[in-house]
Amino acid sequence: MLAGRTILVTGAARGLGAEIARGLARHGATLILADIAEDEGRATADELGASFLPVDLGDPASITGLAEAVADAGGGRLHGLVNNGAIATGIGGIGFDEIEIDSWDRVMRVNVRGTWLMTRAAAPLLRASGSGRVVNVASDTALWGAPRLLSYVASKGAVISMTRSLARELGPDRIGVAAVAPGILTTASTEYVPEARHRLYAEGRAVPGPQRPEEIVDTIAFLLTEGALTLTGQLLPVNNGFVFA
Structure with missing residues (x-):
């Protein structure tokens, strides 16, 4: 599906990012992985035969x-x-x-400003390919208004809005921009989430039960293909039916 296409994945050292990288590798992509966690990032890259580059998404100079x-x-x-x-x-x-x-400021600096600056920095390279694609990883918490998580919810709501605006700005260059909104996934980064919240998702999904990160990878892979341009600006809630867009 992605043979001959070079894909950059940020936050790829572990968790969902590492699973995205593994899935894209299975689909034949040439991968460049980036993360602030250098040791784990290099280990994931070595596992996949990918390149690794360090980045701090809170630092504009690092993104450049x-x-x-x-x-x-x-x-x-x-x-x-x-x-x-x-x-x-x-x-x-x-x-x-x-x-x-x-x-609050740190979350916005990384999740919102970092997404904007990363897209801005990559845009010339995406234009040069003739079929650039951007996939923003949002969260379905921004769709149903998860309580006691306001800074994260607000940041992911901003990512969804940016996706739509970027799709219009980059569309003339035939660059597609879409977003996916997972729910709670079974990764190390969600171990802190109270059991009651995990149970809410497991019982409330149209397809009941927990959701593994690898289950959303094929959707992301498709959005990175040349044929996915018709989905530009769209948000896909890849959450097994917990909320619907």
Whole structure:
């Protein structure tokens, strides 16, 4: 499905990002993985025969440096970008009136500004490929308004809105931009989530039970193909029917 296409995945060291990378590798993509966790990122890249580049999505200079390194590695072209990198742990379980301002700003800096800057930095490379695709990983928490998780919910709502606007701005260059919105997945990054919230999802899905991260990979892979341009601007809630778009 993705043979001959070079894809950059951020936040790819572990969890959902690593599973996305494994799935894209199975579909034949040439992968460049990026993460702030260098040791784990290199281990995942070595496992998949992929390239690894460090990045701090909270640092604009680091994002610019990543794009320059990707340009050097890919001959100035990039076929796909998966904006998966985000802060998701250690920021939930408290009310909106208990969130520290520094914590709020950090989530927005990485999840929102980082997604924008990463897309901006990659855009020239995506244009050069002639069939660039961007997949933003949002969250269905922004669709049903999950409580006691406001900074994360707000950041993922912003990612959904940015997806639609970017689709219109990049569409003339035949660059497709879409978003996926998973629910709670069974990964290390969701171990902190209260059992009651896991049970809410498991019992409330149209297809009951837990959802594994590898179950959403094929959808992401399709959105990165040349044939997925018709889905630009769309949000796909890949959550086994917990909420519907």
